Amino acid sequence: MLEIKNLVVEIEGTRILNGLDLTVNNGEIAAIMGPNGSGKSTLSYVVAGKEEYEVLDGEIILDGQNVLEMEPSERAAAGVFLAFQYPLEIPGVATMTFLKAALNAQRKSRGEAELTTPDFIKRVNAAAQQLEIPKDMLKRALNVGFSGGEKKRMEILQMALLEPRFCILDETDSGLDIDALRIAAEGVNALRSPDRSFLVITHYQRLLNYIVPDSVHVMAGGKIVKSGGKELALELEANGYADYKAQEAA
Amino acid sequence: MPAVQETIDRVKEIDVDQYKYGFETIIEMEKAPKGLNEDIIRFISAKKEEPEWMLEWRLDAYRRWLTMQEPDWARVSYPKIDFNDIYYYAAPKSNEAPKSLDEVDPEILKTYEKLGIPLREQEMLAGIAPENRVAVDAVFDSVSVATTFKKELAEAGVIFCSISEAVREYPELVQKYLGTVVPKSDNYYAALNSAVFTDGSFVYVPPGVRCPMELSTYFRINEKNTGQFERTLIIADEGAYVSYLEGCTAPQRDENQLHAAVVELVTLDEAEIKYSTVQNWYPGDAQGKGGIYNFVTKRGDCRGKNSVITWTQVETGSAITWKYPSCILRGDGSRGEFYSIAVSNGRQQIDSGTKMIHLGKNTTSRIISKGISAGHSENTYRGLVSAHRKASNSRNFTNCDSLLIGNNCGAHTVPYIESKNASAVFEHEATTSKISEDQLFYCMQRGLDEEEAVALIVNGFVKDVLQKLPMEFAVEAQKLISISLEGSVG
Numbered sequence: 144m145l146e147i148k149n150l151v152v153e154i155e156g157t158r159i160l161n162g163l164d165l166t167v168n169n170g171e172i173a174a175i176m177g178p179n180g181s182g183k184s185t186l187s188y189v190v191a192g193k194e195e196y197e198v199l200d201g202e203i204i205l206d207g208q209n210v211l212e213m214e215p216s217e218r219a220a221a222g223v224f225l226a227f228q229y230p231l232e233i234p235g236v237a238t239m240t241f242l243k244a245a246l247n248a249q250r251k252s253r254g255e256a257e258l259t260t261p262d263f264i265k266r267v268n269a270a271a272q273q274l275e276i277p278k279d280m281l282k283r284a285l286n287v288g289f290s291g292g293e294k295k296r297m298e299i300l301q302m303a304l305l306e307p308r309f310c311i312l313d314e315t316d317s318g319l320d321i322d323a324l325r326i327a328a329e330g331v332n333a334l335r336s337p338d339r340s341f342l343v344i345t346h347y348q349r350l351l352n353y354i355v356p357d358s359v360h361v362m363a364g365g366k367i368v369k370s371g372g373k374e375l376a377l378e379l380e381a382n383g384y385a386d387y388k389a390q391e392a393a
Numbered sequence: 394m395p396a397v398q399e400t401i402d403r404v405k406e407i408d409v410d411q412y413k414y415g416f417e418t419i420i421e422m423e424k425a426p427k428g429l430n431e432d433i434i435r436f437i438s439a440k441k442e443e444p445e446w447m448l449e450w451r452l453d454a455y456r457r458w459l460t461m462q463e464p465d466w467a468r469v470s471y472p473k474i475d476f477n478d479i480y481y482y483a484a485p486k487s488n489e490a491p492k493s494l495d496e497v498d499p500e501i502l503k504t505y506e507k508l509g510i511p512l513r514e515q516e517m518l519a520g521i522a523p524e525n526r527v528a529v530d531a532v533f534d535s536v537s538v539a540t541t542f543k544k545e546l547a548e549a550g551v552i553f554c555s556i557s558e559a560v561r562e563y564p565e566l567v568q569k570y571l572g573t574v575v576p577k578s579d580n581y582y583a584a585l586n587s588a589v590f591t592d593g594s595f596v597y598v599p600p601g602v603r604c605p606m607e608l609s610t611y612f613r614i615n616e617k618n619t620g621q622f623e624r625t626l627i628i629a630d631e632g633a634y635v636s637y638l639e640g641c642t643a644p645q646r647d648e649n650q651l652h653a654a655v656v657e658l659v660t661l662d663e664a665e666i667k668y669s670t671v672q673n674w675y676p677g678d679a680q681g682k683g684g685i686y687n688f689v690t691k692r693g694d695c696r697g698k699n700s701v702i703t704w705t706q707v708e709t710g711s712a713i714t715w716k717y718p719s720c721i722l723r724g725d726g727s728r729g730e731f732y733s734i735a736v737s738n739g740r741q742q743i744d745s746g747t748k749m750i751h752l753g754k755n756t757t758s759r760i761i762s763k764g765i766s767a768g769h770s771e772n773t774y775r776g777l778v779s780a781h782r783k784a785s786n787s788r789n790f791t792n793c794d795s796l797l798i799g800n801n802c803g804a805h806t807v808p809y810i811e812s813k814n815a816s817a818v819f820e821h822e823a824t825t826s827k828i829s830e831d832q833l834f835y836c837m838q839r840g841l842d843e844e845e846a847v848a849l850i851v852n853g854f855v856k857d858v859l860q861k862l863p864m865e866f867a868v869e870a871q872k873l874i875s876i877s878l879e880g881s882v883g
């Protein structure tokens with residue numbers, strides 16, 4: 144379970160998150176929707192531990208652990224995974240090499256043995272097949288020259304491989320065509336489990352037809368301004384964010 | 394077992410010698426005063442029991458050196474060197490040598506540990522005074538291994554000995570080749586080296602012989618205190634092959650601040666020399682104080698047709714590096730290769746690269762240079778590719794990549810291209826990139842800590858060159874690169 148209480152965050156002196164509260168239970172899929180610039184990516188970066196954000200107040204608790212005191216790599220080992228809105232390119236590092244380094248680093252910090260190479264390859268291949276990622280791509284440098292859609296699918300592949308407890312998907316749907324969206328969503332659905340939670344950040348109701356959320360939260364001006372069930376997404380799709388923007392301005 | 398008996402005898406012999414002369418006396422006898430003049434050179438030559446021609450050669454080099462100017466074109470800066478404030482022969486190191494590992498810089502020991510170097514070897518590398526080494530089995534080990542190697546080499550007809558020994562034992566070979574690749578007055582440091590060199594290796598591989606081992610293995614165990622002015626000469630006769638690895642991945646203790654080595658390689662028809670270097674001299678402290686100045690002249694002469702010289706270097710140490718391993722492609726169809734990884738951190742300054750001089754027809758060369766700069770360091774690639782009039786159909790491919798870590802370091806690429814033959818084709822590619830905070834965060838989000846993230850990205854950057862090193866050293870060099878970049882971020 145992830146609990147965020149009264150989170151206040153600044154970057155370079157600008158307040159971005161303004162007392163945000165959010166709880167995501169085990170097994171829950173929570174969707175966050177909200178206008179551009181409302182602080183959705185900031186929230187995901189702060190949970191993952193990006194350095195330049197200054198947390199002025201509040202707490203983030205994952206399964207009873209104080210996440211804010213942990214290094215990004217420790218958070219990853221504790222099960223925090225972020226599928227980036229803009230995945231980074233890592234030139235010269237073959238995707239396979241990267242995946243193995245990441246998986247083994249996490250296992251090591253949890254005190255588990257390294258995976259043997261055949262075991263590792265088996266797991267990667269299974270995940271790649273499900274996400275329709277050609278094996279060739281795994282030999283190429285991570286994300287270098289990948290299309291937008293390929294990068295997003297590669298994020299899901301990493302998620303499948305690392306088996307995190309808490310997954311954040313930051314606009315994984317943007318830039319995906321309808322087939323790619325379906326494949327990615329199926330990948331996510333396959334990972335649903337009673338002890339894994341998801342925070343799905345999106346602009347569009349469309350994704351939520353494939354990944355059906357348990358709760359939907361509207362974010363505006365750096366906090367959650369409305370929460371509801373999956374029908375809230377449909378309502379947003381029909382009316383847009385105008386109401387919430389007005390609210391923010393008021 | 395005879396090998397063991399031999400070893401025991403050798404150990405006894407060494408002990409007896411040490412007893413007989415006594416350590417202090419040796420120091421007294423071997424000590425020459427600071428400074429440089431003709432008498433010092435005569436002293437060195439006499440100590441080495443050199444023939445007259447060698448002395449004359451040294452004196453000639455010295456006289457030329459006196460007329461030369463210290464070069465200032467490299468992108469490095471350092472206080473003026475007082476050449477009369479240096480010991481040129483057997484500086485009395487040993488009485489300052491640490492008595493045990495407890496007296497060695499803990500940073501150096503940490504590196505040994507990370508590299509997985511056994512304790513006995515650590516003592517040797519750290520320059521622990523021999524009388525204090527927990528020696529017996531260390532000596533045992535190196536003596537017996539060395540003896541086995543010597544035998545195997547002799548059976549193949551390969552000559553591998555110190556340059557001083559070669560001057561005495563193989564004067565015709567030395568006279569025929571010494572200074573023919575790097576002339577005495579080639580440059581300021583080469584001239585200095587020619588006048589005062591005291592140490593170094595000599596290798597001769599006879600026609601048609603493939604040297605039966607990497608000359609590295611032998612070297613690593615035996616090299617304890619490399620000279621300040623090393624002189625190395627390697628000759629591969631027709632159709633011969635040898636792979637030589639200089640240095641050692643472990644940082645070595647040394648009080649000599651100035652190092653000016655000369656390495657000459659000669660390949661005759663169809664011969665091949667692979668020369669690999671892993672250089673990890675002391676880079677100085679965080680402010681850059683106390684590090685080694687490494688001013689080296691390395692050059693290979695592909696004298697025979699279809700011969701090949703490959704330089705592979707991993708440079709992570711020294712405060713200042715001034716080094717351009719080069720190839721003269723004289724024989725038709727000869728090939729020169731230069732693969733380099735130069736890592737600078739802290740206050741290190743590296744100005745390094747290569748020269749590929751195409752003289753013969755159908756000669757080819759390939760340059761792959763990977764520069765990594767971190768901290769407040771400066772890292773310059775300087776390369777010359779030239780084709781002379783007769784070098785028709787010569788080809789060069791150059792690829793120079795620089796990787797920056799952090800905002801306070803510099804990377805520079807200075808290529809020179811000269812072609813006097815219209816059929817020559819030279820290609821040059823260069824890139825500069827930076828490890829961004831975002832890339833590091835991405836890797837850390839996946840579970841790597843910051844140092845692992847840097848190491849992963851850096852390894853990706855250098856892997857093409859690492860693959861050129863002999864296997865066992867590639868692994869160590871990889872670790873070494875990560876170690877030298879520790880603390881480069883954050």
Ligand SMILES: Nc1ncnc2c1ncn2[C@@H]1O[C@H](COP(=O)(O)OP(=O)(O)O)[C@@H](O)[C@H]1O
Binds near residue numbers: 155157178182184
């Ligand atoms: N480095 C930064 N410096 C200043 N402002 C920033 C920085 N990064 C993001 N912001 C601002 O923070 C706000 C929230 O951005 P973001 O979290 O990316 O929003 P969203 O993902 O909801 O579109 C935006 O107004 C953006 O301009």
Ligand SMILES: [Mg+2]
Binds near residue numbers: 185
């Ligand atoms: Mg965003």
